[in-house]
Amino acid sequence: MSVLEIRDLHVTVETDAGTTPILNGLSLTIRTGETHAIMGPNGSGKSTLAYTIAGHPKYTVTSGSITLDGEDVLAMSVDERARAGLFLAMQYPVEIPGVTVTNFLRTAKTAIDGEAPSIRTWTKDVKASMKNLRMDPKFAQRNVNEGFSGGEKKRHEILQLELLRPQIAVLDETDSGLDVDALKIVSEGVNRAKADNDLGVLLITHYTRILRYIHPDFVHVMVQGRIVEEGGPELADRLEDEGYDRYLPAGEEEPAEAPVASEA
Numbered sequence: 001m002s003v004l005e006i007r008d009l010h011v012t013v014e015t016d017a018g019t020t021p022i023l024n025g026l027s028l029t030i031r032t033g034e035t036h037a038i039m040g041p042n043g044s045g046k047s048t049l050a051y052t053i054a055g056h057p058k059y060t061v062t063s064g065s066i067t068l069d070g071e072d073v074l075a076m077s078v079d080e081r082a083r084a085g086l087f088l089a090m091q092y093p094v095e096i097p098g099v100t101v102t103n104f105l106r107t108a109k110t111a112i113d114g115e116a117p118s119i120r121t122w123t124k125d126v127k128a129s130m131k132n133l134r135m136d137p138k139f140a141q142r143n144v145n146e147g148f149s150g151g152e153k154k155r156h157e158i159l160q161l162e163l164l165r166p167q168i169a170v171l172d173e174t175d176s177g178l179d180v181d182a183l184k185i186v187s188e189g190v191n192r193a194k195a196d197n198d199l200g201v202l203l204i205t206h207y208t209r210i211l212r213y214i215h216p217d218f219v220h221v222m223v224q225g226r227i228v229e230e231g232g233p234e235l236a237d238r239l240e241d242e243g244y245d246r247y248l249p250a251g252e253e254e255p256a257e258a259p260v261a262s263e264a
Contacts, residue, residue, distance in 0.1 A: 002069050002085060002167040002200065004030045004053075009064035011045075011052050011225075022048040022059070024225035032167055032200040035214060037236060039205055040222035041244040046204045047091060049222075050172040053202075054088040055081050068168070083112050085167030089157035089174055096144035101156065102126070104144045105163055112164055129162045132192065134185055150177035151186075158189035161199075168200040169193070175210035187213030208240040223247040 011023035022045045030036050038046055052059045053066060055078040066073040068084055076084060096104065105126065110116045117125075130137065133155045145153055154174055161169055171190065175183055187210060193199050203214060211233070219235040220227045221244075228247055229235065 001198075002032045004073075004086075004168045004200065004202075005065075005067045006049075006053075007065045007067075009049075009052070009066065010062045011048055012060050012062055013048065013058060014060075021062075022225050023052070025064070026222070026226055028202075028220065028227065030168055030200045030202055032198045033194075034218065035194065035201040035203060035216045036218045036220060037203045037205060037211060037216035038220045038222050039208075039236065039239055041248065042206065044222045045225040046206075046222055047172055048225075050088060050090075050170045050202075050204055053081075053086065053170055054078065079111065082108075082164075082166075083114075087161060087164060087166035087169040089154075089161060089169065089171045091172040091174075091176055093145050093148075093153045093157060095146045097146055099144050100141055101144055101159075102140040105160065108160065108164060125163060129159055129189075132162075133159055133189055135159065151179070151182040154178060154182065154186050155189070158186050158193075161193050162189060162196075165193075165197045166199065167197075168202065170202045170204070172204045173206065174203070175205055175207065183210060184213055190214050208236045211236050221247060 006026060006028045009023050009026045010021065012019050012021050026049065028036070038049070040046055048059060052061060053073070055076070061074055068086065071084065073081060073086070106117065106122060109122070126140065127137070130139065135155055139152070145156065148156065157174065174186060178186060190201065191214060194201060201214070203210070203216065216233055216236065219231050219233065221229040221235070221239070223244070
């Protein structure tokens with residue numbers, strides 16, 4: 001069993017207004033086989049947490065710790081974190097012109113495993129995963145995320161998840177921009193990865209609809225960079241009915257959604 005432990009994490013980001021604190025003493029433990037949902041209003045720090053775990057250089061950890069099986073994640077480079085078993089499905093995946101999906105996936109698998117996969121086995125696995133995700137085989141020859149629809153980008157993220165087999169996956173608003181059919185397909189992929197690899201999942205979302213298909217063991221409410229309430233699936237049901245107003249200071253409205261690069 002792998003364990004990702006986040007303890008008293010404080011994170012800042014540089015903005016036009018100067019250094020801005022985003023995470024303010026956040027603690028969380030995720031074990032393989034568990035699904036944790038983090039919910040909260042826009043600007044609460046959800047995506048900042050995801051990118052900090054992955055090692056995005058924009059975010060500065062001022063205090064606290066992140067460990068994976070006792071190893072200091074904050075001391076690892078981005079690629080070392082991936083090799084250690086961490087995976088991030090981004091809310092806004094970037095385009096990589098000139099690199100095909102098939103080359104990208106095999107290069108990533110080789111880098112993580114330390115050796116190239118068998119061509120025969122790898123080809124079989126890729127075809128099976130793409131079929132499960134209802135992806136046209138021609139998709140493998142397209143350049144990564146170049147001209148992809150929102151749904152194609154999210155399916156490609158889950159294709160990576162299934163093939164790279166991490167220990168802990170952070171899914172940053174994977175449901176964003178998906179219609180009902182695409183949401184079901186993507187959710188099925190996450191559930192397969194969890195069942196096949198005892199995957200630990202940190203699912204970051206603003207809405208509860210994805211939780212109809214990916215059932216969380218634990219639900220955490222994040223507001224202003226802290227976990228303010230924790231519970232089981234029933235907490236998500238309550239949030240569906242009541243929203244987040246009860247967690248916000250009197251007279252304060254939920255902020256409008258901001259781009260990930262500047263999200264609080």
